[in-house]
Amino acid sequence: MPSNNSRRAFIIRMASVSATLAAGGAMAEEQLEGLGSAASARRDGPVRFDYGVASGDPLSDRVILWTHARRRFTNLPVVMRWEVASDPGFRRVVSAGLVTARAQTGYTAKVDAKGLHAGRTYYYRFRTLFDVSPVGVTRTLPRAGVESVKLAVFSCSNYPAGYFHAYGEAVHAGAEYAVHLGDYIYEYPANGYASQDAAALGRTSVPATEILTLDDYRRRYAQYRSDPDLKQLHARVPVIAIWDDHEIANDSFVTGAENHDEATEGPFDVRVAAALQAYHEWMPIRTPDRSDLKKAYRSFDFGDLLSLHMLETRLLGREEPISLLDLVNPATAPAALAEFASPDRQMLGQEQVSWISQRLYESDATWQVFGQQVLMARMEFPVSILQALNPSNTSPEAIAAGARAVNDYLAAKATAAINPALLTPQQQALLNPQINPKLGYNLDAWDGYPAAREVLLGTAAALGKRVISLAGDTHNAWHSDLTLLDGTKVGEEFATPGVSSPGLEEALAALPPAQTTAIFRGVIDTLKFCDTYRRGFLLMTFTAQSAQGQWYFLNTVKSPTYTVAQDYTASLAA
Ligand SMILES: [Fe+2]
Structure with missing residues (x-):
């Protein structure tokens, strides 16, 4: 039996020989400089x-x-x-x-x-x-x-x-x-x-x-x-x-x-x-x-077809998120609202805003694509619903009150669509943005930074650019219009589901996914599609004619075996 040392040396040599063969033969002598020696390789072991x-x-x-x-x-x-x-x-x-x-x-x-x-x-x-x-x-x-x-x-x-x-x-x-x-x-x-x-x-x-x-x-x-x-x-x-x-x-x-x-x-x-x-x-x-190292914003130009602008929305400019509870609580709302609505409230920071404005101005590409983290589309619910949906109170009475608020609002919207003359005074109040304003339910997203969003989208609109926002963060799939405050459409948002993190199916476990979808689609005017319960990814195909998003969904991430379905596709014409 060879000693342990010589056996180890033999194994190293065998591993090295097989790796060298796999690499396509030994390197030429002039290529070896700096790469050590056979003796050092034996001493230090394989890489x-x-x-x-x-x-x-x-x-x-x-x-x-x-x-x-x-x-x-x-x-x-x-x-x-x-x-x-x-x-x-x-x-x-x-x-x-x-x-x-x-x-x-x-x-x-x-x-x-x-x-x-x-x-x-x-x-x-x-x-x-x-x-x-x-x-x-x-x-x-x-x-x-x-x-x-x-x-x-x-x-x-x-x-x-x-x-x-x-x-x-x-x-x-x-x-x-x-x-x-x-x-x-x-x-x-x-x-x-x-x-x-x-x-x-x-x-x-x-x-x-x-x-x-x-x-x-x-x-x-x-x-x-x-x-x-x-x-x-x-x-x-x-x-x-x-x-x-x-x-x-x-x-x-x-x-x-x-x-x-x-x-x-x-x-x-x-x-x-x-x-x-x-x-x-x-x-x-x-x-x-x-x-x-925080300055990670950067652009990628794919010829004259698309410019992909990767934005940093966490560490360079973002001010502390405002609490939704503070905004909907009458006692704290005035101060929270003043901060929330401030024109100075930052998401990207001034330097990054200058950079992206310049890049949007310079790029003649058909598609201006933001690769960024959090939803940019308006995921807004009326205050009447947000007040009723108190996440810290999950009693049956509180859940029933939340459901009632959703139903009342959707009924008012449906009536307005059929015949506004049939609206009751209470329903008119529900649909009046002065009385029942809308707010984003997730203020960690762009909904928490309305002035910063308006500056970015407004700049793109003023330059006549077609914007696509790619977003993540929520673990669910969303497809929405991107609009200015006055309703002008600037582009669309394609949001990818998470690779494996749990989504709304966990947070809203009491609701069947179809009902969750119905609520989101019913309440949010700019939302065109959502999937609130499956993981997966988004495949974007850009051509001079269109920007197409294909959402791929997995039936499970909890098993080594799974199926994948590609069952929603959206296309935006150039
Ligand atoms: Fe996440």
Whole structure:
């Protein structure tokens, strides 16, 4: 029997030989510089690419490539050669260089691979002397003569809540690029939000505590990135991503978050810095400003067909959300309303508003698309309903009062549509916006920042632009008109269901989904479609003639086996 040491050396050599064969033979002598030696490879062990590869932020001549690499036996940095080829066998390498995965970046490595041609598919990988990563497929942005673009849109992927089938299905559906609108991870402890099935699914959160430190956030990303569907998406499709709140803490704004307590969890800024460092390490994002990781807003031009503007709505400008209860309580309403309606109330911050205004002015693309987190459409309910629906009171009497308020309002609307002369004085009052004004029910969304929304949509309208808003956050699917305060239509919002986070079917468990849909569609004038109970993703197809949204829904995220249905499609003509 060979000794343990020599057996280990033998295994390493065998692993190295097989990896080298898999990589297409040994590298030429001049390529080896910086990649260590056979002796160091034996000492440090083979390199593990446990989280696969990823690409993102494509431009017409470059794309970000990502991997994570560690030696099996040591914590030494891993120097790698990255290669981009026009063929899957890497016979025609078109761009290459060296990059290092080291402890300072949590052993992640990113490179901006340049010198590529527009609108092309490329293959990429990372190699050491004896080891090679899985091969990824990516695509640059097209520059001219673009006939169509297919974007898969995702949000709210909660690992303990269920399987990430949506990611794999988007690859099968032919997505050319992916947009992730945030809640890519969740910050909660293992016994926290949406974790009741985690143990049964084998998806208990790591670490078990709520994540606060850089090491916590890194470990959470590592767990999510071990998911096979997410690995597949990243290896096959370039991803353009922006965070929402849960990459930091629930309902984040500039100076704090609903789920952050400075007394027990330390300064919010320290947590934000840790969360954003981990985000920029683990996501294939270009990091527009290294001196300020919050500045993640950026644009992607797909020739003259569409400009995708990724907006940051959490940490740069957003003021603290206003409580709906304060707005509908007569005692607190005047002060809350003054703050709510202030023309100075910020969502993006002045600098980002200037930037997006300039980008809208400059871009002649047919479609101006906002890739952003929270619903921009008006999800407004009359105060008569909001006052009756007291979320802290779930007694049968309170629920009955809420149902009565909904029925009374819908009956008044129906009567007005048939013959306004038949309206009773009470019904006239219900439909009078002076007496019974409408308010968004979720003030963490753009409904909580009406002046900021009017500035953004008003700018687009003044410039004659056609706007599409892509949104996430709610875990449910929505399709709505985007309107100015005076009712002028500026564009449409296509909102993706969550990948796995529970939606209204959980919050409104007493209502059958058909009834929930009937209420939302009945009350909200600008809402064209909603699905309030299924997870999935949205596939957007842009052409010069139309912007089409196809919603894909899964029957379950709680089982490895599932079915997928594509049963709602909406098209907006250019
Ligand atoms: Fe979410």
